[in-house]
Amino acid sequence: MNSNERNFLAYIDEMDIITILLALSYHHGLSSTFSITDESNKVKSIQIIKQQQIEKYNKYICRLSEEISFGHPYWIFDEHGGKTDLQIGAVIRTEVFDERFFYDGNDLGVSCKDNQTQFKIWAPTATQVKIKLRNPNSSFSEIIKMKRKEKGVWSSVVNSDLELYQYTFLVLVNQEWQESVDPYAVAVTANGERGVIVKLEKIHREKPVLPPFENPVDAIIYETHIRDFTIHPNSGAEHKGLYLGAGELNTTGKDGEPTGLSYVKDLGITHIEFLPFNDFAGVDELDPAIEYNWGYNPLHFNVPEGSYSTNPSDPYARILELKQLIDSIHSQGIRVMMDVVYNHVFVRETSSFEKVVPGYYFRHNELGFPSNGTGVGNDIASERKMVKKFIIDSIRFWLKEYHIDGFRFDLMGILDVETMREVRKTCDSIQKGTLIIGEGWNLNTPLPIEKKAIIRNQSKFPDIFQFNDKFRDTIKGNTFNLYDKGYVLGNEHYHEGAMDVITGSIGLIKKDSRLFNEPTQSVNYVECHDNHTLWDKLVYCLPDLDHLYHIKYHRLATGLVLLSQGIPFLHSGQEFFRTKRGDGNSYKSPNHINQLDWDRKDLYLENVNYIKGLIQIRKELPCFRFKSAEEIRSNTHILPLPKPIIGFSLQNKSHEFHEVLLLINPLRSKQTIQIPEGNWTLIANGQKAGIYLIQNLSNNELVLEPVCLTILAKK
Template identity: 65%
Template sequence: MIATERNFLAYLDEMKIITILLPLSYHHGLSSSFIVSDDIQQFPLTIMEKRQIENKMKYICQLSEEILFGRQYWILDEHGGKTDLQIGAVIRTNSFDDKFYYNGNDLGVTYGEKQTQLKIWAPTATGVKLKLRPPGSQFSEILKMKREDRGIWSVTVNGDLEYYHYSFLVHVNLEWREVVDPYVKALTANGEHGVIVNLAKTRRPKINLPIISNPVDAIIYETHIRDFTIHPSSGVNHKGLYLGAGELETKGKDSSPTGLSYLKELGITHIEFLPVHDFAGVNELEPNKDYNWGYNPLHFNAPEGSYSTDPANPYSRIMELKHLIDQIHRSGLRVIMDVVYNHIYIRENSSFEKVVPGYYFRHNEIGLPSNGTGVGNDIASERKMVRKFILDSIQYWMEEYHIDGFRFDLMGILDVETMNLVKALCDSIASDTIILGEGWNLNTPLSQERKAIIANQAKMPGIAQFNDRFRDSIKGSTFNLFDKGYALGNEHYLEAAIELLTGSIGFNKKGHGLFNEPSQSINYVECHDNHTMWDKLLACHKNTDDSSRMKYHRLATGMVLLAQGIPFLHSGQEFFRTKQGDGNSYRSPDSINQLDWDRKSIYKENVEYMKSLIQIRKTYSCFRMRTQAEIRSNIRILPYNSPVLGIYFEKAKVIFIVNSSSLEHRITLPEGEWSVLANHEFAGISTSKAFKVGEIIIEPISLNILVKK
């Protein structure tokens, strides 16, 4: 509720600058003087500038001394008019950041059986209260919180508050707002209230896995908790849930493994889950009625409830997600968490905006929220307490849930310094944590040199980025369904394909490549976004038979698995996943998004082929070289005619040959006797027939790996 009627408006825009707006309908917008008062003392403002803007007169005024945050101030004009001094653009100044940066690690709830402490950062608030409701009660207790240094408000409550619902009441600009704790870790259904829990009850010892010495040793498999097991043939009991994704020994109709056991057999190293932090778009109490990928973040430090067996029980989602992660670790695999720190679902309703209005989000040159994300708001990661929140959140997920890596959605919205601090933090906890992100250059008001984009990859050497050049050159443009890349028969992409298979480091160029090192390149042709590759093939190879489409698909996926860099597979890609032509299935039904485990049985030969290519990659280190220098000194491009591509790994004595055309080609092998590891129909670490030096025929639409005997 607004406590007073405002004759005009006044904003604190810098520590000593107040902007006053007088409507022309109010004394023609004119006043020769202004006074600032806190009801105890008052002092005059110095008018520095006056100009008319539309139907208002704008005054820029200077304070003789800084105001005290947390205290209510009023502005009086010469006519006796009065308005409250609102917190304006000052919150986006460096001086504000410096004054109120808090480096403590105790924001949110610090639970104890005898007493619990609650803290919130709200430097612009003139009052903060804690609202507590005992479990099962309809009545809440309101407790005043004490303002401390750096804009912190704190209260300690005696007794055991386990299961208590809580929220904060924050008074800013004469308005009380009820807000869920930004640091909340446990929730009621649909994230309506925070819940105080004893996290010690949920803790499990970390299952340690062998260190991954370099990110290029990783093979990432992206999936969605619900998609992964919801299909009737998944063989899973808890379909679509955390527990289902963690079930072992599940089998499909053909009695072959599905789910987590299948992924262990497939040979991938990391499962990347689409967002599992609390998001909007699905009613947690009726989860089967809605579907959403999860890019509508609500609460960043609490798991999504629609994937739990009991969303109303605040412990359920926590314990079941931890159980899933444990099961994955017991299977020898790792977990990458897709995180969406670039935006919030609805800015005006978010905890961030309610607690410190205007601080957590970027604003454009006219003061409106920027929209580089396309969803109405951009998180201002460059601000100290926003950056701290991201770092605190990452640390929490690693230490509390044992997450092994993070995929940053729309990473280009975030800033370079924040991302490097994320990497340093993760390395301090676990040296083989993988950080990857979407380095797209988006229109957010952050200077180009500060954006965490591909163009700035040299400033973030430890962070991998999705290689859209690989995607669009090997498969064909994602944004032109009918464009064909090299693997789909377009030989015009031959030179690009050579560059991409050699790590996107500028192998054939005197200058730099897209990346400085292969470990920065996430190689992919398919992910949850846009059409699956199978659906693209149905469109751009409309008059081709399924047998040929499968060859093109196999070739493109094989190139992902054998290129220098980090391979990334979309779940079901190995059995020709289809979304029935849906190119943006973020809220499409299960019938579109589900992982169809029957296709795994139907296309088991392709699954086995991909499994074998994964084995080859793991066995032959020439397919996962660590550095640009190693690639340059070990790879020679063989002089074959277009569209045949030949790569010779000199130290390993391995040849990798690709023929993306629909015709067979005759080529000459280097001197020696060569055995086949893979061709158009076979792949494995056990060699097949041998060839003497001379000409051989390379089958249409095929990849071939030969090793010197």
């Protein structure tokens, strides 16, 4: 850029408004006239409607007599003969631009069939687009020009079968060429450097019939990470840390007992939710053992991650192996949930979005800088039509091509309500019962609060379910304050809050404490991949306490996750007291921190069996998964017990156990209480749980063991 260009800048900020900046060092920043010309060299004058000084520039707001035609270069002249190119400015973030260039076709990306390969890319602000095509068997590359079509789509058809050819797009915007991977790519080379043309119809699989899934509260979600799941030396898996390893059946630990997928099946889980497995940055796919990453660094949204594949250099391998994993999980009657990260990209400047349509896909603040509600330097502008379309297209792709059964939306509060409604509608049109959960945190992104997909707006998208941080912090204590003790640790201040969250956060105790309208909206959890594990928090909180009490507290907290109204969510290994050795943010920590320690499962098998028993109770007794707020209100009675003990009588009208008592003692001492008269069957206490007789009780006085829950049932 020469000195004249630096002193003279012009941007189109609305369809008929141009902003011109003249440096004060250049003719004192003064020009009484400006004109515009295009490739035809026909010169038109521009009307100056406002002028003001901003720092080292004079800023001129100018109006065009007619709108420019996007896709062609323009130049601006001043009265001194100075010349600069007209750059794309804030116009792309206007509603008019969005309406003008919205493309509703379903053919973006590449399709290859009948000895013909079609390329399409949406790049409305580009003045030229080319395809850079590479033969997979040589270093030879070919450049193919694309033609601009309607709505800013560029297209090209090559009359040959280009399967396995590698490709990128060369895009010219603002007089600058950028080389980009196709945002709609479905296959890539190792480390995602280039797109690859594949024929997915060759490897399409039919989805098997899964067990009925009638209501969201029937789900029991188990969150894990593909590498963590089997990387432990004693996982029993052959393909440790890979898609194939996570799908292996009949693996056993050193005690000969089940590990991996067979273990999860035996535990009683209905949904496995994997941390992101779309292509992400942070791990070298050609040498994955060196680095670790959770996967919240999205590169290519419609491509499986290569570091989990046996051969990341083979574009088909990762696709086939992920499909094999999903098939294997489905064969066990378990559904697969995918953690999706549509709220940001790894690096904005180098993302395909920014290279193809600079400035469009991301939110900007009032100063024009990229907003940062995500904390990683960029926020996806989901409210824009083609951004929303991309998200919907991507969800549709994963549902249809990979038979995904549910989605967890990372930092869902960055996204807008309307987009999430469209996600729900799309899922319902393809597969009823698709489970959609998300983090509805209110983050600092420039979107009006009434449009944010946050807990506060849950009534606007009631069929998408939210992580209940109130449940988490009430039961165990504040997740960001290691030393805060929650209800299960005996903190009486959380007593009323605990009653509220256990009954679905619907305001049963006090209407003004209502978080959700329906229990289905509440995803109940006390630990997940983020922050410290519950075990590590307990060890920090209560360092001088015997491990026996750490076990009791942990067992009680996990038990309440499984027995509260709403959707229970377990972090993998939580049932055998998962530890990350005190690491509270292990997103790139090594395997020995993040791995699922299968030896620990053997060590704490008694607790695993206890949790398995509670899962069995939840599945068997409808009173632990009421489907509506009305059902909870009609069938839940609070027992008059001294603080901080909690007791509920739950009506089970359709079950032989027509009344069930849930009793909770968070104190470290035995507590004697009065219970309703009748012949009660004890089905859970501090040591055992399951749908079987532990003990018959006919006395209306009961001694509650320290730090435990008790379940009594009456026929």
